[in-house]
Amino acid sequence: MDPISNPYSPGAGTPPPYLAGRDELQDAFATMIARVGVGNPVQPLVLAGLRGVGKTVLLLRWREIALKSGWATAHVEARADADLRGQLGDAIVDLLRQVSRQYRNRERVERLQRVAVSFLRATGATISRGGLAFGVDPEPGVADSGSLETDLTELLVELGHAAKDEGSGAVVLIDELQDAGSDRLVGVVGACHRVNQERLPVLIVGAGLPTVGKVLSDAKSYAERLFDLRRVGPLDREAQNQAIAEPAQELGVRYEPGALEALEVLAGGYPFFIQTHAKFVWDVAVESPITDRDVAVAAPRAGDQLTRSFFSPRYDRATPAERRYMHAMASRGDDAAPTAEVASALRRRPSDVSVQRDGLLNKGLVYAPERGLVAFTVPHMAGFLRTLPTHEFG
Incomplete structure (x- = not known):
């Protein structure tokens, strides 16, 4: 097959050509923001699962859904060696730039900008993505206490009122939540609780390793009731076959049943492994239909790639x-x-x-x-x- 037209895309958080088996989670997010938009309370969604199951891809799809609904969005990847407040500051800059372009109530937007400046100055952190260029002074006494929970709550409440006036909303998506640590997530959980209580159209959703539920509960005891924790596991046989066959079919290529069965054994339903094995199978196959023999030839090459890019870097740590x-x-x-x-x-x-x-x-x-x-x-x-x-x- 032509490697240039190879439809498969293994990578960290790289969206696959066909997102199979995740319709329920996409629908759940769409329903959640629709409920928030009409003032109904929700449990913000948090994804939990092993590496390679597609959590980041789902977060990016949720972001697309929010954008199509007219919501402002920001994405954060928490890191154990980073200041979460500074990372949230970057996210707030992204949100405010979108809000400043979209919202019609200029007086409300300017107040929101002043509150954001207060929050950002209180972080004591450097804003890394282009700086803050709102050209306004901070709002004294609001979001400037130095307490992440207090300041983030006041900022999100202000953002929520502005979004409500516009008939819109805002969502912050935090990946690798477990790396933020319970001590730093206290403020996030507390702020999330407050805006949900006030039924404002602002959401914080996220994803993390299977321990993320415990990390959130350690931050605030009520977190297990505040969030809707969804376990993300491997795809079932039908979904894996769809993830492999649908992109190929779009290009006029099909797989024999034996090839799909062989790939099921190799990939085990894990999206990253599916994309990696399918990529190498495509490159070695000469013609359609793709056979189990093509899978067998490609398997060692895919295995070498997984060793270099997925297993060894973690083992070496x-x-x-x-x-x-x-x-x-x-x-x-x-x-x-x-x-x-x-x-x-x-x-x-x-x-x-x-x-x-x-x-x-x-x-x-x-x-x-x-x-x-x-x-x-x-x-x-x-x-x-x-x-x-x-x-x-x-």
């Missing part, structure tokens, strides 16, 4: 001791492993290897689905580890 812990986990199988069994495989007591476990948790390489269990945040990581030389373990 771990210390030698943490790697041994990961290998011990992989020796227990593909599912979540009891921490006691992992320690036993290392011939140690659980307390002796808690530093390694905590290091992996902090790096986002593993998570604890339940007390006493540990699992990889990356699909198929255990299988990858078992392909490495045995001297890496022990």
Whole structure:
């Protein structure tokens, strides 16, 4: 097949050519902003899932839906080494630029700009995306206390009233929520609660690893009732087949059933793996229909790419001791492993290897689905580890 016309797009957060199996989550977001728009309370959506399941892609699709509905939007990727308040400041700049162009009530817009300047000056952070060029002075006594919860709440309430006057809304989408940390999410959760109580058309939604629900609950005990936490898992067989076959069909190419079955085994329903394997299958196939033989030829090439771009970079982040812990986990199988069994495989007591476990948790390489269990945040990581030389373990 012509590699130039290859329709598949593996990448971090890269939208696939056909977003299969996620209609319910798209519809849920559209319904949510429609309810907020008419003044009804909602539970803001938060996505939770492993890496490679398409959470970022869904956030970007939600952003498209909001924009088409006339809402102002901003996207934030939380980072453990960044100041969340400064990152939110960047997002507010984006929002205010959109609002300044769209809203007709200039007096309301100017007050909102002054409140935003107060918030941004109180951050003590550098606004990285082009600076703030509203040309107004701050609004004294509003959003300038230095408390993220107080200031963000006052800013979002002001934004909500302005949006309501315009018959519109605003949404901030925060990716990698777990990296923001519970201590820094206190203000976000509190502000989100207030605007929801006042039924204002402002939303904060987000996505994160499976631990994101606990991170939010640790920030505020009521967070589990405030947010609608949606688990995002692998696609079922029908959705995976659609994700592969539909883009090819648009180009006059079809897959034999055996090829789709072989890809199902290799990708396991995970969107990133689907796009990677399908890309290499397309490149090696000579003609339509694509066969299971084409899949077999492409599989080692796709596997090499996944090793270089997906598995190895994460493995390399771990210390030698943490790697041994990961290998011990992989020796227990593909599912979540009891921490006691992992320690036993290392011939140690659980307390002796808690530093390694905590290091992996902090790096986002593993998570604890339940007390006493540990699992990889990356699909198929255990299988990858078992392909490495045995001297890496022990």
